[in-house]
Amino acid sequence: MDSREAREILALYRPGTADAADPRMAEAMxxxxxxxxxxxxxxxxxxxxxxxxxxxxxxxVPPGLKRRIVVDHMHHARIIPLPSTVQLLxxxxxxxxxxxxxxxxxxxxxxxxxxxxxxxxxxxxxxxxSTSMQLGDQSQIREYFRTNGVPADYVLSKNLQKLPGxxxxxxxxxxxxxxxxxxxxxxxxxxxxxxxxxxxxxKKSDVQDPPKPGKTYFEQVGHLQTASWxxxxxxxVLAADGTRQDLEKYLQ
Amino acid sequence: xxxxxxFDSLVTRxxxxxxxxxxxxxxxxxxxxxLTQQTFYIWATKGHQLxxxxxxxxxxxxxxxxxxxxxxxxxxxxxxxxxxxxDHELPAISPAMVNVLDAAKVVExxxxxxxxxxxxxxxxxxxxxxxxxxxxxxxxxxxxxxSRISRGMAQLQQLIKDLGSPDTASKREEAHG
Numbered sequence: 001m002d003s004r005e006a007r008e009i010l011a012l013y014r015p016g017t018a019d020a021a022d023p024r025m026a027e028a029m030x031x032x033x034x035x036x037x038x039x040x041x042x043x044x045x046x047x048x049x050x051x052x053x054x055x056x057x058x059x060x061v062p063p064g065l066k067r068r069i070v071v072d073h074m075h076h077a078r079i080i081p082l083p084s085t086v087q088l089l090x091x092x093x094x095x096x097x098x099x100x101x102x103x104x105x106x107x108x109x110x111x112x113x114x115x116x117x118x119x120x121x122x123x124x125x126x127x128x129x130s131t132s133m134q135l136g137d138q139s140q141i142r143e144y145f146r147t148n149g150v151p152a153d154y155v156l157s158k159n160l161q162k163l164p165g166x167x168x169x170x171x172x173x174x175x176x177x178x179x180x181x182x183x184x185x186x187x188x189x190x191x192x193x194x195x196x197x198x199x200x201x202x203k204k205s206d207v208q209d210p211p212k213p214g215k216t217y218f219e220q221v222g223h224l225q226t227a228s229w230x231x232x233x234x235x236x237v238l239a240a241d242g243t244r245q246d247l248e249k250y251l252q
Numbered sequence: 253x254x255x256x257x258x259f260d261s262l263v264t265r266x267x268x269x270x271x272x273x274x275x276x277x278x279x280x281x282x283x284x285x286x287l288t289q290q291t292f293y294i295w296a297t298k299g300h301q302l303x304x305x306x307x308x309x310x311x312x313x314x315x316x317x318x319x320x321x322x323x324x325x326x327x328x329x330x331x332x333x334x335x336x337x338x339d340h341e342l343p344a345i346s347p348a349m350v351n352v353l354d355a356a357k358v359v360e361x362x363x364x365x366x367x368x369x370x371x372x373x374x375x376x377x378x379x380x381x382x383x384x385x386x387x388x389x390x391x392x393x394x395x396x397x398x399s400r401i402s403r404g405m406a407q408l409q410q411l412i413k414d415l416g417s418p419d420t421a422s423k424r425e426e427a428h429g
Contacts, residue, residue, distance in 0.1 A: 011342055012401055017380045044346065048409070051350035053377045055358040059272040065285055069263050069292045 003038050006031040010038075014053075015046045067184065071135060071166055112174050114207045114235070118228055120173060121180070121200045122221035122239045133167035133182065141168035141181060150177050154201045154234060159250045163187075163197065176206040185240060188249075194241030197250070204235045211235070216251065218244045227251060263292060266309060269379065270316055276374040277320050279363050287323070291316040313379070314389045317371055342402075343410045350412060361411045369404030376401050 009028040013019050020026065032038045134144040138161065146152035150170055163183040171178040179201045186195035204210045211217050216229045227238045227247045238247060267288055274284035294315050302311050350358070362370060375386045387397045 008402070011405065012383075012398060014376070014380075018382060044344070045342070047347040048345055048350060049377070051347040052358060052408070055350060055353060055355045056272065056276060056362075056374070056378050058355045059275050059359065060355075061268045061271045062281060062285060065271060065288060066263055066267050068285070069267060069289050070260055072289060072293065073259055073263075073296050 001027060001031055003031070003035055006035070006038060007041065010042050010045065013042075013046070014049060016050075067164075067166075067186075112176070112207050114209050114211060114228070117173060117202070117207050117235075118219070118226055118237050119221050121171075121178065121198075121237055122224050122226050124171075125180075125196075125198050125239060126222045126224060133169045135167045136165060138163075138165040138181075138183075141165050144168055145170070145179050150179050151201075151203075151234070154179070154236070155231060156199065157251045159252050160197075160199065160238075163250075166196065171200075173202070176202055178202045185250075188246075190242070190246075197238070197240040200237040200239070202235055204230050204233050207235060218247065259292075259296065262295070262308065266312055267292070270312055272378055273313065273374055274316055274320065276359055276362055276378065277317075277371060278323075279359055283323070287316055287319055290319050294319070310381070310385055310389060313375070313381075314391075317389055320371070342406050343413045345409050345413050345416075349416045353412070353415075361408060361415070364411055365404050365407045369400045369407065372397055372400040373404040373408060376405070 006028040009024055010032060013025055013029075020029070029042075032042045134141060136144065142152045142154075145168060148170055160183065163185055166182040166184050168182065169180050171180050181199040181201070183197045183199065184195065185197040189195045210230045211228055213230050216227050219226050219228070221239070223241060224239045225242055225244055225247055227244075227250075229236050238250065240247060240250070270291055271284050271288045274287040275281065278284050278287065291312055295312065299308075299311070302308065353361075362373060365373060371390060372386065372392075375381055375389065381389070383394055383397050387394045390397065392400075
C-alpha cells in the first residue's frame, strides 16, 4: 500500500461508524500513522465529514409529521391485504355478523334511548371504526360538517377547543345523523392511556329521554369514560380513556 | 409488526431519519413529508412480507428511495453522466467552511451534485449504513457505491470550496449587482 492508495481508501472512512472494523480501512489507518502528511489530511477529512454530517442531521423534521403518519395508518390499517384463506374466513364471519345484525334490526324493538345511543357510540370507537374520516383541524372539520348538511353550530368547552383536531365523520344511528369529532388528547394523556378523545353530537330530540339540561352524566362504558349533557337543541357525548376527573377538566 | 402499538414505535424510531433523507433528495418539505408518509403506508400494506425483521430500517430506506425515483420519473428523465470523465480528486476544504453554512444550504449544494450521486452521498453522510447496505438500498453494485461516494464527495467539497472563495463571491455579487 502506498500513500495515494491509503488516501483513496481513507476518503471513504466515516468516523464513529463500523468502517474502522474494515480490514482495508484499518490497514490504511495504520499507514497514515506512519505518514505525517497523510495523517494531517486524514484528520481534516474526518473533521469535514463530521461537519457535513451534523449539518444534514440537523434538517428540521416537521412537528406534525408523525401524527399525520399515524392517523393515516389508522384508516389504511383496515385495508391491509391478508392471505386469501384468512380473507375467506373473515368474509364468512362478516356475513354471519351482518345477518345477525339485520335479523336483530327487523325482529326486535330498538328504542332510541339516550343510554343505548351513548353506549353504542362509546363501544363503536373501542371496537375500531371503518368509516373514512375527514382529516383536518377543528375549523376544517366544522366546515366539513357544515357543507355536508349537518349542524355545525355545536359549542365546545374552552379546553376541548384547545385540542388539535384529528378528524370528523358523519355517522348514522337508527336513521339519525350523528357528528363524531375525534380530537388529539396526547398532550394530556397519562402514560398507558389512549391518546384520542371523541365528541358525539346529535339533535336532543333524536332520543326519547335526553339528559336534563344543566347536568352532566358520567358513566364508564367498556374502558372509556363518558360524559353526556344536553345544551340548546343538542345532545353531547364525550368519550375518552381516562377518569371522571380527566373528563371534568376537558369540560371546563 | 403492523399492529397499532408496534407501528407507532416504528414511526417514532424512523420517521425523522427517513424525512431527512427524503428532504435531502427533494429539497421540498411537502414532497419529503409525502415520501415519508407513503413509505409507512407501503409498510402497513406490504411490510408483513418482510421475513427478516432486523432489516426493517433498510427496507424503509429502500422503499423511500424507490418511491423517490418513481416520483422523479414522472417529472423528468435523468440526465446521462459519463462517470469515468469526472474528476474525483478531493478538493481541500476546512470544517470552518462547512460550519458557516446552514443545513438548508448544505442540502442545496448536495442537490447541485450530479444526480446519480445524491442519494448515495445522503446515505453516506446521514446514516451509519455499511457500504453493502447502501448498495442494497440503492440497488447498485458495491463498487458503484464507492465510486459514486468518491466522485460525489469531490463535487460537493468543490461546491463548498467555490462558495467560500473570493472569486466566486465577487462573481455572485456581480451577478446580483
